[in-house]
Amino acid sequence: MRILLMTRFYRSGQTTHVLDLCLELLQLGHRVLLAIADLNDVIFLQKLKQAAVPHLLTAKQDKLHRQLTRWKPEIIHNHSAHTLPVAVQLGRLLNIPTVSTVHYLDFEPRELLEEQTAVILISQEMRWHFADLRVPAFVVENGVRLAPLRTRAKRWRQLALLLGQETPEKRENFYQLSQHLILWGWEVLAAGNWQLPGVKTLGWVYDAAPFLRKANLVVGTGRAIREGMAAGCAAYVLGSYCDGLVTPENVEGLQTTNFSGRTQRQSFCPKSAANDLARPDPERFLELGRFGRRYALQHFSSGQMALAVEGVYRQALARQANLPG
Template sequence: MRIMHLAEALVFGGLETQLLSLCQDFKRMGHHPYVFARLMSSEFLAQFKELGIEYMVDGTPGERLPEYIREQDIQVLHGHPVVIPLAAALGEQLHIPVVATYHGFFGWNLKTHGSIHKLICISQEVYDKVAMADPGVVNKLMVIQNGIDIERFKPFHKPGNGNKVLFIGRMDQDKRYSLKIIFETIKALPGIELLVAGSGPYLDQLRAEAPPGVRWLGYVSDMPAAINQADVAIGTGRGVREAMACGVPAIALDACGYDGLVTPETVKFLEYQNFMGRSGRPLNPENVLEDMKKILYDPEYRVTIGQWSRKYAKDNYDATSAALKHLLVYNELINPIR
């Protein structure tokens, strides 16, 4: 199959990494993924080139984009926020089926739902909210959770000393608030080193606000290696799943709130909203400190949670399974049963 993903900007974040992972799996399975973006970072350009995935980057494509789609004989368009309206319009113009993915509560466009053939939600919470906002689209909705390459994201570290914490995230306004809370927490944990993986517009400002000793990793192409340095990883959404796949205990949070440690008791509740900090607990240094001490100061508990996390990720977040679900959707649209 010849599939084109359309995105606004591919820089650093869960959406971008998920799109790259899907394209990699599609190509490995013998299909032909293409990517259009109005903006793409040099890091993502390099990865698409290395993987041999064809792409088009154009801020104002005009008629060049439909011409390119015709030339490449694209069979299905897959839109991501905020270019879902563009994907829907191209689908109508070129008579190509359109799939869209809602990665959260941003980039929704209810007016396009009539032109979209399948609408994928990355969590049950997103599904439920979309169904409430537009009940007429329920027959087009489905949930496909983000998948993780469990052969790449896997444990390859010896148990640590309980002194390294990794924060994963795009350096934007939301993560700035979250990181400032982490900074306050680290001050109360002598001997603990904080590593920060990610880039973005607030990186320089956060560096200036950070306490001494924070290690800034910037954009990380080898995220499994970064995660395997840590005794606990802090993140949102995909970052939490990647840490779990590496067998590293994970703490989920975002600017809107605090989910806490992902454990057998909390995982289903937190997974419902994709580990996005919407569990109802406030994000403050006291809550974070309580969980940090629990996981960092108890080596046996840390190993137990790490081993459980790896098994759960293998059983539930396999990227190949997620890619196959996408391919099934595409095939049903390209070759409908009559």
């Protein structure tokens, strides 16, 4: 299958997700072309080239149309609101189906989703939120690439990694948690654009794996939690809201909202956090890391994600073939 993937470049897990999907689809034997707009990051461009992902550094309709009339894609998979209007137009010009993955609840322009052949939603919460869509919608949760890991070899170190980009909505929660972690004896690193007192800032990182291998606690939402669990870390859900430590008892509920913090919709509470983090039991945290790794192997594989997406493509192609005219 010849698949055009479209996105805008973001310094976030959304772009990492698209790259992982490209790699998995290539591994499944598909022909893949990535059209990425606003890529102004030299290191990420090098990463694309090293991964041998065929790509075009544009999402402009006229430039893409000239290329695609020769390349002849069979389907377009869009991942960004910014590139969706062009994806819709290209689908019409080439008479091929278009699929969009919705990464956020507040996705706009929502009306253009109705013009898709199919829509992919990344959580059960999102299915409820977009229940009024009149086109076929499928839940395919984000996957992460699962590198080999010996969780029994992981050693205790009271090190927390804050993983994610700073936004105004997250700022106060992350400030409060970071300062209490330091007070409770934790070493704290932050990957992203954070500037927090006493916290070592790593900036935007292209591969969090080396830092996750050293940490025993990862803090964030969405993909950060999935990557942390896959790396054998205990995980603490914190964003605009706080759902706290991921445990075997609450993991399914937190997964329903994509580890966003929206399961309980609470602000960070130092008193509640202290129960888990003020005097951490090393063996408990190591066991939570081992549990997280087992759970990730069962539920977060990017390979399984790509197979599910491939299934959506086939249904979209079949639906397009059955359209009148």
